[in-house]
Amino acid sequence: xxxxxxxVFREVIEAGLIVGIVMAATRGVIGRxxxxxxxxxxxxxxxxxxxxxxxxxxxxxxxxxxxxxxASVLGVAVIMLMWHNAWMARHGREIADEMRRxxxxxxxxxxxxxxxxxxxxxxxxxxxxxxxxxxxxIMASGTSGAALVVGGFLGxxxxxxxxxxxxxxxxxxxxxxxxxxxxxxxxxxxxxxAAQAMQFLNSAGLxxxxxxxxxxxxxxxxxxxxxxxxxxxxxxxxxRPTEMQLIVYIATLVGMxxxxxxxxxxxxxRVPAAAE
Amino acid sequence: xxxxLVAIGVAGLLTVGAxxxxxxxxxxxxxxxxxxxxxxxxxxNQRVAITVINEDATPxxxxxxxxxxxxxxAGKSKGVVRIGPLKPGRYPFxxxxxxxxxxxxxxAE
Numbered sequence: 001x002x003x004x005x006x007x008v009f010r011e012v013i014e015a016g017l018i019v020g021i022v023m024a025a026t027r028g029v030i031g032r033x034x035x036x037x038x039x040x041x042x043x044x045x046x047x048x049x050x051x052x053x054x055x056x057x058x059x060x061x062x063x064x065x066x067x068x069x070x071a072s073v074l075g076v077a078v079i080m081l082m083w084h085n086a087w088m089a090r091h092g093r094e095i096a097d098e099m100r101r102x103x104x105x106x107x108x109x110x111x112x113x114x115x116x117x118x119x120x121x122x123x124x125x126x127x128x129x130x131x132x133x134x135x136x137x138i139m140a141s142g143t144s145g146a147a148l149v150v151g152g153f154l155g156x157x158x159x160x161x162x163x164x165x166x167x168x169x170x171x172x173x174x175x176x177x178x179x180x181x182x183x184x185x186x187x188x189x190x191x192x193x194a195a196q197a198m199q200f201l202n203s204a205g206l207x208x209x210x211x212x213x214x215x216x217x218x219x220x221x222x223x224x225x226x227x228x229x230x231x232x233x234x235x236x237x238x239x240r241p242t243e244m245q246l247i248v249y250i251a252t253l254v255g256m257x258x259x260x261x262x263x264x265x266x267x268x269x270r271v272p273a274a275a276e
Numbered sequence: 277x278x279x280x281l282v283a284i285g286v287a288g289l290l291t292v293g294a295x296x297x298x299x300x301x302x303x304x305x306x307x308x309x310x311x312x313x314x315x316x317x318x319x320x321n322q323r324v325a326i327t328v329i330n331e332d333a334t335p336x337x338x339x340x341x342x343x344x345x346x347x348x349x350a351g352k353s354k355g356v357v358r359i360g361p362l363k364p365g366r367y368p369f370x371x372x373x374x375x376x377x378x379x380x381x382x383x384a385e
Contacts, residue, residue, distance in 0.1 A: 054335060063356035136335065137334035140334050199344055203344075203347070204358070224341045
């Protein structure tokens with residue numbers, strides 16, 4: 001039972017971390033619970049569908065379907081995170097001001113919520129499909145019985161508790177700084193995802209240039225340990241990054257900050273009320 | 277927004293044609309949550325494709341941190357795992373869903 005709990009927990013925490021950050025990043029925005037719930041629900045549904053068609057996805061594109069699918073999911077999530085951060089760079093200050101003034105929720109966040117709901121959905125879908133497959137395997141084999149299934153579901157519960165922990169931890173950050181902190185977190189999240197997508201493209205045999213590992217820190221912190229997994233999701237920690245991964249990581253960060261800069265210095269910032 | 281997604285999809289489809297040229301001379305079979313053979317020799321410093329055949333009814337995830345591979349192989353199905361170029365050495369892999377029994381090593385030499 002403990003084994004099943006751990007396997008499920010370590011898949012769930014990666015998605016849980018992302019959900020916790022997204023919840024903190026949308027603090028005080030009206031309708032965000034609904035959007036995040038839609039994201040999680042859609043992700044669970046998607047995960048079940050992906051698990052059901054795991055064989056077909058895997059067989060697609062000369063057997064590289066699964067890698068391409070993962071790379072695409074990550075790629076879309078990176079674009080959504082960039083969109084969110086650009087939007088926040090433009091409107092974040094107004095929202096923070098409004099929150100201070102009325103001390104309550106504001107409704108201006110309607111736009112990035114779709115982006116973040118998609119990010120939540122994709123994170124749940126990616127990690128969730130592995131959980132679904134694992135639990136299905138247990139149930140189908142029958143011999144190992146109910147204890148493992150209970151362990152699996154306890155793992156999901158532990159993951160949800162971890163999400164709450166992330167969220168309330170981030171809530172400790174004062175209102176004034178919350179959006180700049182979450183913007184940083186989202187930028188690092190996106191860079192890590194982009195680097196991971198590169199690795200999937202490499203496994204698919206599509207991008208094979210610059211694929212030598214630059215260094216190996218697995219002796220110090222394995223990417224597969226719980227802490228390693230957390231850092232992997234949070235900042236894209238990889239114990240054997242390739243040259244291409246490092247390039248993509250840095251390029252994503254630079255791209256993100258340029259985009260936020262452009263968004264911030266737009267002349268439209270002068271007319272806050274008229275903004276979309 | 278939708279046009280972005282379509283563009284990504286189209287780009288994905290266009291680039292996929294290049295993925296074909298991989299020799300898969302190496303075969304691993306999963307049965308009763310064990311790999312056969314449990315160790316597999318591959319040439320060092322080359323890209324290698326290993327076909328993993330899952331004869332069990334349940335899915336398995338072929339995973340190796342040292343080779344940077346994670347791949348789900350559905351029950352009664354097969355999948356291709358692309359690795360390398362590897363420096364000479366031993367690279368352990370596991371079946372993540374049945375870690376106790378599903379273990380093996382890729383030996384690059």
